[in-house]
Amino acid sequence: MADKTQAILALEPNAKFTMVGDEITSWESDDIEQPTETEINAKIAELNILEDRKIAYGNITDQLDKLWHDINDDKLDKTGTWFLAIKKVKDDNPKWVN
Numbered sequence: 001m002a003d004k005t006q007a008i009l010a011l012e013p014n015a016k017f018t019m020v021g022d023e024i025t026s027w028e029s030d031d032i033e034q035p036t037e038t039e040i041n042a043k044i045a046e047l048n049i050l051e052d053r054k055i056a057y058g059n060i061t062d063q064l065d066k067l068w069h070d071i072n073d074d075k076l077d078k079t080g081t082w083f084l085a086i087k088k089v090k091d092d093n094p095k096w097v098n
Contacts, residue, residue: 001048001051002043002047002048003022003044004019004022004024004040004044005019006044006045006047007040007041007044007047008024008035008040008043010043011035011039011043011046012029012032014032015032015034016028016029017029017030017034025066043053049093049094049095050095052093053089053090053095056092056093057086057089063082063085063086065084066080066082067080067082069081069082070082070083
């Protein structure tokens with residue numbers, strides 16, 4: 001799960017700041033505007049969605065094995081196990097949430 005530090009750095013990669021626990025205690029980047037709590041929380045949610053999706057895809061070895069079997073079985077189309085597995089991940093874990 002993404003944390004506040006990861007979210008801030010995703011929003012502002014060059015930001016310099018100090019945190020104690022879950023609180024920003026000093027913002028040391030005068031040239032970079034500090035993100036709001038709303039922006040930080042939205043980025044945390046986005047990072048978590050992306051991580052859930054990445055985990056759901058499984059490892060590349062398993063994906064390649066499914067793909068090989070689909071090619072071997074002449075199912076390199078929307079009926080193959082690889083396509084159906086990837087489609088399920090995409091359907092269950094939309095990349096962008098509005």
